[in-house]
Amino acid sequence: MSALGQRLRLGAPAALVPLGAVAVAAAVGAGVMLAAGVNPLLGYEAMFRGALSVSNIDFAVAGFTAILAMSLAFAIPARMGEYNLGGDGQLVAGGIAAAAVALYVPGPAALLLPLCVVAGMLAGGTLASVSAPLSTRAGVPVIISTLLLSTPAVALTSYLVRFPMAQEGSPVPQTPRLPDAAHLPAFPGMSYTNAGLVLVLAVLLVTVYVDARTPVGYEVRVAGANRGFAAYGGLSVPRLTLGTLAAAGAVAGLAGAVIVMSQPFRFIDDALTAPGYTFAGVAAALLAGGRPALLPVTAALFTILSVGSAGMERDVDVPRQLGQVLQAVVILVLALRVLATRWIAARARRAAGGRA
Amino acid sequence: MTGSTAVGSAAGGAPPAAELRGITKRFGPVLAVDGVDLALERGTVHAVVGENGAGKSTLMSVLYGLHRPDAGQVLRDGREVRLGSPLDAIAAGLGMVHQHFRLFGSLTVAENVVYRAEPARFGVLDRRAAQERVAELSARIGLDVDPTARVDTLPLGVRQRVEILKALHRRAEVLILDEPTAVLTPGEVDSLFVVVRRMAEQGTTVALVTHKVREVLEVTDRVTVLRDGVVTARLTTAQTTAGEIVEAMIGRGLVPAVNPRGAVRGDPVLEVDGLRMPAAPGASRVQDVSLRVSAGEVVGIAGVSGNGQRELVEAVVGLRRPESGGVRLHGRDLAGLGVRERRRLGIAYVPEDRQGMGTAASLSVADNLALGHHRTPPIGRRGRLSPRALRAQAAELVRRLGVKTAGVAVPVSSLSGGNAQKVVLARELHHEAPLLVVEQPTQGVDVGAGEEIHRLLLDVRSRGGAVLLVSYEITELRALADRVLVMLDGAVTAELDAAEATEEVLGAAMVQAGRAGSPAGSASGGGER
Amino acid sequence: DSDSGGGDGGDSAGSIIVITPNPVGGNNFLSLAIEGAERVAEERGLELEVYESTDPTSIQQNVEAAVREQPDIVIGLTFSLQDAFATVPVDNPDQQFLLVDGCPDPQPDNVTCAAFREHEATYLAGVEAGLLTETGRIGVVAALDTPFIRRWVDPFLAGAQSVNPAATSTPLFVGGDNPFGDPARGGAQAQVLADGGADQVLLAASGSNVGAFEVAAAGGFQAYGVDVNECASAPGQVVDNVTKNVDVALAESVTAILDGDTGGSQVYGLAEDGVGLTAFEDDVADSGCLIADRPDVIEQLEQIRQEIIDGTITVDDPAAG
């Protein structure tokens, strides 16, 4: 069997799984809407309109940018079997750092824009990096240390934005509006769709490339498959852990920077975490499985579900929590992936005809 | 020691203790076992042998209720039994000891023995009764086991006794041993066989799966040979020869690979000087070990497992940092260098633990073959990795070493043990590193494949490579090594030339200071804490 | 297409859209505002829609969605909409906007503002607490430590100390993962105050209040509600409420705008009867509040209220920076 043929045959059912998950979720959602006395067609139409109509696409793109970034923040360490659930903390760390640079460092846009972005990425990356030695030296699982570090990080930024960095006289906990030089340039005619999208897409491309076409990507996969094998092969698991977590945190920090450098151009407490970008990103990454190139598709889906559900609530009065329910169902139906994987493995073995 | 008193087959007419009739088992498209008949006469020891993947484990799993056969019957004392699960098998008086022990490390010996068949009052465990039961059973077959010891503090040989006690506690009359000796030291093997013979004398029927023809000859009464899922021979041990058994197993005679010796020895490649490492829980100490391996030389390390060999090897390849002492490669001090640097300088390494270390089971054959070569051309070039070159190189290696696989894209988990081992060897031999460190290269590998692997190692020697070979098998060391060093409690206690290294001398050197089977406290890191 | 789906069907009756910064559920202030909107909508025969936001991005989105529906007035609730109301109205000069409880700076011409001086009423509640406390310890449970929420914290102590200089106050903030909806934490903090001897406690923690009222009901302390009459939340244990007549303010402002009085900024303090205490209401006797039994205190409060209105007493606004 040719390698290509094999890949096609093995790949097809794998790609069908996410579609299946979405279909089942759509059916469940329709059932829920019927139970709530809403025509599911109208409900879904409202949901899509809420996200994708010309008038709403601008916001949807903002959501997509953030969710895509957060899905990368989860997916990168997941390649080596580490789960980063501390996205919220890394997101706000990036946001507050970018805001601080914008507010306290004078300079022209040409200087300030990259500086803010880099500051955000550094802050997010640094926070996430803390979990690497905690894991490789102290044996605290990344999934738990990222989570435990997130709450204090959110609390700390919350403190900063309420007191030292607060806008004078504002009753809302927020920083002053960032200077114009720190506003990400928006696409013509848009206000939320800005250079942030380009940055995140660039990061995506780099990730896909590194994953598939560089020794580092290979090493990360090896470490994810078997730590003992990686150590035996001379790979530095601590360094890979640090690298993937730093990269993940940097992407989350980038998302935070992009959010504060977009409308309304300030760090508002809660604004970064309340929309739930982190878990939407986790869900998108899980849906994409180990294929970074699928992330834009799954992130778009979860953007529609989360941004669109607000439109659905506005237009047909279905509680927006339905969006969460649908996301959950998509993730749960992914359990099917296991069945599909088994099926694929069985076919592979059949093809092998295995005899030693 | 061998107790070769032939126990005659059961009186005519009495049904076999256990019998398999026409057993067929498929895994998907793989026909693992194909219409096999096997009769185990009461009170006999019955060998089941065959190549890797011949279907031995599958057949035994059917007998133990782990697999349900697609066709065929299982009979106990002449009556058909339906074995839906191991529970049914246990109820029918069957017991099984797996190659990889299935023990709970954190539990005590007594808890392991009575697990799932506990003496209890109102659901509350009766620990006293459990311990007494263990004491009673071990006395019966002449074993010495402390019922209150945590299992993970015990040497492998003792752990295996616990496995046997488990079966006896369940009143097993038919005991299946799947490759019981693969991880045992020679001394441990001897004492196992004493126990096996004693059990047979007491009426227990034993089915023994093994790759070692010598063991077959030493301890069994009957032999069944499997090949590709069918029986190719049924033999009576007393009337057969090693050659006959091997012929039936692999379809040809075996020409053992043997070191031609005497070839020119080159410059020293590996020099180890005064290496020391402290003992730690779970790790043995290494005491002042010095050794030298020259180009074109195979140096064997003999010894009972757990006497510091693993620690020594890990210090050489860079996985473990010595407390003091030096390691030099071609005269260059390797202190402070990690695995990667050492590999680059020319150390290849075939580890003992091929599942935990030597391969990543879920990754493809190609990915497994690339590790360590992924940053050098043709695969890696200026920070980039060429998936095409990676696949091409893998295909080439698979072809060259004759790895049986459906392709380089399938996961290593779909390969048989022998073929997985070849993948490891292929990768490590590929770059013709000046130094090859090999541990237990043929463990669990069938004789045919084992012979091929031996040839590959000797090829390394003949092209001028240096080989450091750690093995627990004396025959392997005698076949391959130019010199043999014996390790005991972390120290090199003897150095023998190939000519001097007879089985008797080596065996004696390996167990000098202590009784085999409990290789000093070092194996378990000082016993209980 | 959203025009056709807009649903005003071309009839002469207009419409208003209210945008909240958070989900309304459990938020007394927002529910009361919606009540006011419902009332005025009925009076004027308007169609009413409510868009609930969940976060700043959705606020912006809701404001723009509302503008597309072209209602008579787009009504925003609270300061959180201030940023959106600073920009969107400039791009939509023909649309009238009303911001309740906040005001953008600079204020576009087509934005009308209605703001409250709740700190004045909080100060009065503090006076009440200062007079009634037996332990000399008072407390506040609030959702978060933000300048805005401090309006229910600092003046409470200031008021108490004005009549009882020895009074000490402990403010506790719920915080955590869900500050506006974690009744267990709210309750735990109320219990801390009760254990610490506080006997007069203002509860300004939105959805987290539920737990705190339970502590009051169990006799932990006497409580003060905010925004609406909450005396039924812990019968016999609630002294009074800092009320904010946002319904009145909203209805008045809508009426004014519909009548052509647009722009400008109306401030609702004690003087305008926009904020107050349940104690000052005519039906205080039926309010279920403890203060109903203390006409002496009410009298004293009336007097201080007048002094605040007169400017004899000035109450610091913690949100003013």
Next chain:
Amino acid sequence: MDVLNLAFVAAVLTSAAPVLYAALGGALCGRAGVFNIALEGQLLWGAFTAVAVSWWSGNPWLGVLAAVAATAVFSLVLAVGAVAFRADPIIVAVGMNLLALGLTGFVMREALGATGTFAPAGLPGLPDLDVLDGVPVLGPVLGRATVLVPLALVLAVVLSLWLARTSIGLRLRGVGEHPEAATSLGVPVTRYQMATVVVAGALCGLGGAQLSLGTVTAFTENMTAGRGWVAVAAVMLAVSRPLWVLGACLLFGAAEAWGFRLQGIGLPQQLTDAAPYLVTLVVLVLSRIRVRRRLRAADPVAAESAAHPETALHPEEPR
């Protein structure tokens, strides 16, 4: 002990109880070899069911029963998904947490007609242990708590003894430590694990009921507010040992209660918010670092994978 200290103990117990139930459930799962980070969702599910059924039936005990039953049923998702189908337990749990959050909010709105908070007058809550009034020590400590609070403490002890001393406990420990070994002795591993997950769900149901009918009498959207995640941390801290879980939960409860008191003397709320998490993390690091060092000395290669959540759930070092 003076009154204030007893009140402090009471506060710690009350805030620890729901977390303790969830963490005991998580610990059981850990011992059975199932990684359960769905505790947050399970707790929320229990809290909601308890309030809804208590409201409809007028009987809080029915609410508790319903919470136990409903959460047990909910946890079948994990049991079937992660145990029977062998799907990644983390993926399943992320889905369950999201589902619980969305569905409770959705149903609260559609069926109870409330958004945000549901605490109607007359919602029946669980009674306090008034009988203890006047009893020294016990009175001030438990008098204002429901019977579910002392029950949680008792359960921690009972579960610990049960695991150590009973046949089933022994089998469960074996199932978690070495499933193949348990299978080969005829223990139906999958069934044991599924049953454990369901029992853990029932425990979370109790925890949820204590939260929404005991600690307070109300349901608010996302009212668990991270308590389930704290329970996950407690399980790791305790490496699945019930008595240690008890200690970890009390530690967390104490850190939180101290936080409130420190806030009372002027520390910023945001910093006291962070304290319990940082304390947990520090204790976690200190407790694991020794194990880690031992592992590394024994086997530097195997130690590489020792930071994995699955291995961190077992009291025993991996072999």
